[in-house]
Amino acid sequence: MTKILFFLSFQMIVSQNLVKNPSFEDFDKCPWKISMFNKNVDYWSCPNHGSTDFFRACGNTKETKDNYNGEQTPFSGDAYAGIYCYAEDDYREYVQGELHEKLIANETYTIRFYISLAEKSTYSIKNIALLFTGERIGVSTKSASILNSPKGSYQKFGNLSKKFINPETLNTQNDILQNDALIPFYNDTNEWMLVSFIYQAKGYEQFFTIGNFKSNQETDINQEKPEFIHPFAYYYIDAISIEAIKNTYKTDTIYTFQNVLFEFDKAILLDESVEELDELYSYLEHNNLKVEIYGHTDAIGMQTHNEKLSEERAKAVTDYLIKSGLEFNRIQWFGFGSSKPKVENNSEENRGLNRRVEFKFMKL
Template sequence: MSQNLVLNPSFEEYKTCPSLIGGFNHNVLDWNTPNIGTTDYFNSCSKEIGNINFFGNQKARTGKGYGGMYAMAPENYKEYVQGELSNTLTAEKKYTFTFYISLAENCSHAIRDLGVLFLKEPLKENSDKYINLNKVLNTKQNSHFVLINSQDYYSEKVGWEQVTFEYIAKGFESYFIIGNFDKNSKISKIKVHNSKDPDASYYYIDDVSVEPFETEKQASIESNLISENQELENDKVYTLQNVLFDFDKHNLIASSKAELTQLYNYLNANKRLQIEIYGHTDDVGTQKRNDELSLLRAKEVALYLISKGLRPERITATGYGNKFPVANNDTEAGRALNRRVEFKLIFK
């Protein structure tokens, strides 16, 4: 598994359960705010600042905690999150930067202008309403800005939307700031909700990661795919290595289909084999939802095989929820291993 270099990446570690808005800066470990902005911290441990909050209703993407910040507000007021890396990035090495956002349901506008400012030293809290990007880049020798060019507005309100880009490091990056760095007049925005309040764009944020981009990864995936000439044992449970799903979703992502196509080719070449498919989840969420989600994921795999031409009577799909973990659910790495789809071949 790739190594996430971001400390406290999903905001689960905190000093105290939040009871007031604006508590991100002094409550979330390994994170802070670099300007006068009062970024918010939400956690389901809190009745006051939990999933139901002043801007809507949202659950954390993973775990219990997540942040919230104004990307646009009156008088060019902005909020940011400043994070720290466990290791300085290596010069000329490629990394994948990813985070997830969700537009608060009660704010008026969605935007498509976000960016990440990389720094050697953290930007100290100051009284500015927003970060003057040109000033920082001119005065901080070891700084670099990445504008995230989105084709669409970040308007997802119910689920979480992935924001990701690949980055070749300069070799000084130890800290980073996520947010909007433009004045309101330059922001590309669209109205999504009528509100008596002033125009504003407010986003929840969760699951920030900076991971080495490994060129060997795709080759490793290809070598693990099933081939028609490979001998798979009957009545043995196999885990699909590259069949992945977004959090709380059952739709297959594009990168999952190569392995399933190879599995179909194997079954098509061995027509006396039947297949049992088993879906599993981690322990995040209710038992009822996990049971439902695991079955939906197993059925999604079955439907893909059927779409390729496999007869439905050769397939059964079962969901086991979080009943059979293969790793500890206390860590994100363990939960990722538990979110899996398995199969067993039966000769008849």
């Protein structure tokens, strides 16, 4: 099953996906057994000695669905991968991908991929991360790399095993992206869940690895089964994208959020709002500006209630940005209720346009 949570939105120009074979559609042999990811899926590999799985329908079976840890249909195309992100004795599996070109220093990129927890998993976790490196780590693939070239050496990554990869021990430049403190547990076994990051590149990034880079002791876990023999968290992964984004914001211009959503008649942000707010925070993080947040409602209901609700929603957006790291003195919020409609409140469609949250950048 698939649920698209939200899209890139306001004033964002998105370039092409830089990930080679982003949904694992190109491969050598159709997977007739488990552990057929490494050296089989084009431009992908396993960076440690774990045995990542590759799922795709073969032969007369036309739908990729059932597998040994549950069932799921691909988010995109006909294939997906499966990795153990938590298991006994710190066992881990990862997917390592390659970019068409290195990231450009100081450019901002959006990173997105989709995961789904396998039904038989006894735990869910929140420590799914992405690690950028300048070279391929671990064992070789059928694509050229420093490890299977004449000058390559296995000794550089000889400390890797089947256990978790600790980025601090890698003998290569790397940066890790993770949102552990700001997200709930990834525990949906039916729908695909979006994992997203905003990242300012340093210019060396050519490869990336996705998985859990923490030990069992450090991993945040949530028990999903009341009884079990072996503790594990197994995730399907699909549709990986890394795209450059260009912001075209102007100061003293009001913009409307497209996907900042709330529970009905409440000021509680829905999960769908996170990516757009992260984009806004990333822009503020790299620009010397302040921002004002404006909340608005339609004309249904009492005026005093609408004013309070609009102010609380603007404050909820403000609180999220401050929690993300924005300084208090760079943001203000205001609630206008129904006093500043964009259009007349004479239809449900128009009232939907009037229920909105806006923002405006200003110079410090």
